[in-house]
Amino acid sequence: MSSLTKILSHDQLDTLELLLNGAFAPVDSYLNQADHLSVLNNKRLANGCVWPLPITLNLSPAEKLTAQITKRITLVDHEQRAVAELKLEELYRLPPELAAVNAASPDTWYAAGQLEALNKRLHLAFNRSRYTTDRLRNELADKGWKNVVAVQANPSLDAADMKQACEWLKQILEPQSQQGGLLIQLNANEQASDFHQQVRALRASVRCSVVRQIKMSLLPQIAQQLSPESLLLLQALIARNYGATGFVVGLQHSRSALRFVLQYRDELGIDLIPVKHRTARQLAQTPPLALAA
Incomplete structure (x- = not known):
């Protein structure tokens, strides 16, 4: 036919x-x-x-x-x-x-x-970090991660977002617990001339002292034509679909966008974690941690 x-x-x-x-x-x-x-x-x-x-x-x-x-x-x-x-x-x-x-x-x-x-879309690099939701959820389950906080990188990672994510995990995890993890979701533009450098720089910049392992999920750029409010809501829904139980809302998002998304919090199935304002000195006080494969 x-x-x-x-x-x-x-x-x-x-x-x-x-x-x-x-x-x-x-x-x-x-x-x-x-x-x-x-x-x-x-x-x-x-x-x-x-x-x-x-x-x-x-x-x-x-x-x-x-x-x-x-x-x-x-x-x-x-x-x-x-x-x-x-x-x-x-x-x-x-x-x-x-x-x-x-x-x-x-x-x-x-x-x-x-x-x-019909056929999997072909990418030139970083294919191990391109997950389906089923594959990532299965890997998180195999690791025993019951609490997973998602942080957005667009394409760089904000230190305040990382700090807030680690504090959220620290509050809900038992000392030395292995039941939590950090999910970095990179919205990447593969057409950018410095795409490879962006991903490598992100790997080198991840910091969190609360968990031993971190997952990086590389996503295509999503819906840049959306309003800031709708884009934030979509990012939270995607994080939930990938298995996150918490989602960091960074300072790059407006207060109106946060208020907009908060009206749906009972339906999202994920905790919204707004970033608190911090000094540069406070942000610098986090030891490094390497990304998991």
Whole structure:
């Protein structure tokens, strides 16, 4: 059976990778119309689950006509390598007034359906640090980590964030306990000329005296078009999906963004840990610790 072949941009491949590796759970495919409208209007899926990102597969009118016939869309990278296939279930457009508010063309069609992985996306480096949610959760369980605090690196690591994460673990862990760990989530731009230097610098900068091991999870850059409030909410949800029980909210986030996310705290399934203001001298008083493989 023939299929519409759609070449994805680098940003679209980033989104697809996060869909396929479980980072966007409970979302596991491109949004249908009901979910899309609900996310735009309420930052929730149609079933009520908190979700801030409208994950969509856009089609031109010509692509829409082909997809109607083939009922399948093969998603490929710039080298025409098939990454996934969408079994088409729905084609729709946004209402004109909602498209205008969200800077979307009223002529854009959206495709929804069942998404199936075909081939793993290829990366040039640091593949051991690129986890699916299942793989990382299994590794954390094998280590006996019941309390895991996530810290964001974009791409550098803020010393205040690390300090707050270590203090949170210290408060909840028994002395000498092995049941906790630190998860560094690096939102990396592989297209940056200094990408490799950024990752190596991050490994060298990690500091925490409370735990013996630290995990680094390398993620594609996510949804930079989101508002600061929605981006912070999305980062917390992704950290939860990767097994974190606590999520550090750094000083780089505005107070309005923190207030926005706090209204969902009872639904997130993860503790939000705002960073306290500190002096440079206080931040410097943390011994080093190497990253775990």
